[in-house]
Amino acid sequence: MTLDPDRLCVHQVTLMKQCDFAQSLDAFVRNGIFKTAVWREKLDAIGTQEGSRLLKDSGVDAVSLCAGGFLTSRDPANFQSSLDDNRRWIEQAAAIGAASLVVITGGLDEGDRDLAGARKRALEGFSQLIPEARAAGIRLALEPLHPMVCGFRSVLSSLREANDWLDQLESDSAMAREVLGIALDSYALWWEADLEAQIERAGQRIINFHVSDWLPDTCDLRLDRGMPGDGGIDNLRIRQWIEAQGYNGPVEVEIFSERNWWLRDPNEVLKVIKERCATAI
Amino acid sequence: MTLDPDRLCVHQVTLMKQCDFAQSLDAFVRNGIFKTAVWREKLDAIGTQEGSRLLKDSGVDAVSLCAGGFLTSRDPANFQSSLDDNRRWIEQAAAIGAASLVVITGGLDEGDRDLAGARKRALEGFSQLIPEARAAGIRLALEPLHPMVCGFRSVLSSLREANDWLDQLESDSAMAREVLGIALDSYALWWEADLEAQIERAGQRIINFHVSDWLPDTCDLRLDRGMPGDGGIDNLRIRQWIEAQGYNGPVEVEIFSERNWWLRDPNEVLKVIKERCATAI
Secondary structure, X not given: OOOOHHHEEEEHHHHOOOOOHHHHHHHHHHOOOOEEEEEHHHHHHHOHHHHHHHHHHHOOEEEEEEEEEOOOOOOHHHHHHHHHHHXXXXXXXHHOOOOXXXXXXXXXXXXXXXXXXXXXXXXXXXXXHXXXXXXXXXXXXXXXXXXXHOOOOEOOOOHHHHHHHHHHHHHHOOOHHHHEEEEEEHXXXXXXXXXXXXXXXXXXXXXXXXXXXXXOOOOOOOOEOXXXXXXXOOHHHHHHHHHOOOOOOOEEEOOOEOOOHHHOOHHXXXXXXXXXXXXXX | OOOXXXXXXXEHHHHOOOOOHHHHHHHHHHOOOXXXXXXXXXXXXXXXXXXXXXXXXXXXXXXXXXEEEOOOOOOXXXXXXXXXXXXXXXXXXXXXXXXXXXXXXXXXXXXXXXXXXXXXXXXXXXXXXXXXXXXXXXXXEEOOOOHHHOOOOEOOOOHHHHHHHHHHHHHHOOOHHHHEEEEEEHHHHOOOOOHHXXXXXXXXXXXXEEEOEOOOOOOOOOOEOEOOOOOOOOHHHHHHHHHOXXXXXXXXXXXXXXXXXXXXXXXXXXXXXXHXXXXXX
């Protein structure tokens, strides 16, 4: 089924190099796009208050703030300081009217080889943020990332594992079900053998859905994502699986692309995204 | 437990750029290493007969021939021709006295977005090779590769999935248990959340064990592996898990490293590998 244009959301990172915060909103509005995911660095560059004002004036909704988390440090002081950062980011997400803060775990500390330990710390960190998130009315969307960034960005590497974590967090805290959810990124998870079954298992936990594509000749572990339709990911099928679980929220196009889309005119990028809505998103 | 030096095996690819087939054997012997995994391209460059003679004369054992498989083509003629290639590679493996042919599935065909279909074809291909492998006395070691090469090299992306495939192949063929096994590569699977449990499940299926390391600043999806001890993989722990299942075969150091180890003197590379046997392998 063709995506309802009102559900299209374009992540600010898709215009990472071309636009600052205000310019990205202008480009979205010019192209009839009224949902975005806010990239924290862009918001910080102008301040939360100014960002909120620009969002309000433009009529663009902030679906989520990206990214929080980073909770794998072995050093207790650093771990606590990351928790404090997240508390600020939760407030920031609330201030811009976002429904969720997308959180990633962070990778391995320098010299750390204890992956299970790093995972345990991130899980503990998320559990500690539940009360603050609830108080602020913000959901924490745990985002498993591709196993290729396990070393440096996310030790949570599959939807299966995200489901396992949520099982545990929900059994430990009565608030977890209300506060926590999953951000499902097709680029991160398309390879997962039982993805359909894990989406079924996730059910209503899926609160954000990010799409991009896997290029056959991809050349970078993080910054070489493709436009939906240009690669090997069946985004339409994945969207079907998610919608079979009742999801009818925004579909976020999130393209990190140092060698292609970040070099193009914003209007051209957004025009292509809108075209792909009819065929590949 | 420190690795018994007799179990150390160095894959020919670890000296990919420095040595041809004969030179790699010379380097191994000079450094007291008497096990290798043969890289098919190096063998083909001199011919199977000459390769066998050199192995015999040097006293270096070929543990396995790498790599066969590549069975994801949607074109029936190409698929059949890949099966024929594998039949030749099985004979070749037998001729050099290897115990196994390491097989990878291959990636997605150009324009293919049906990952489940590609996986099905590879599974079917492996099942068809069982009789020939058995007749030649060669085991087929299915090697799941890292999800980051799912698009272009292996649609089999986890040990869990390899176990699922072997469950199915064993239930379909009485010969499967005898012929098929798994090549476990720590670089490909270190991120897997339930790796220990999947190793337990694999049990005696594990017939090859490859080690290298995940560099914190890694910059390539395939050719930037690190020396054990230089990155985030706990190879010692993974070896313990495998040995708890009864594995006491070769431990193969397999390092694709375009920017570092492939540029160094072979004796230096092998000296470092031997040092790391005491601490990180």
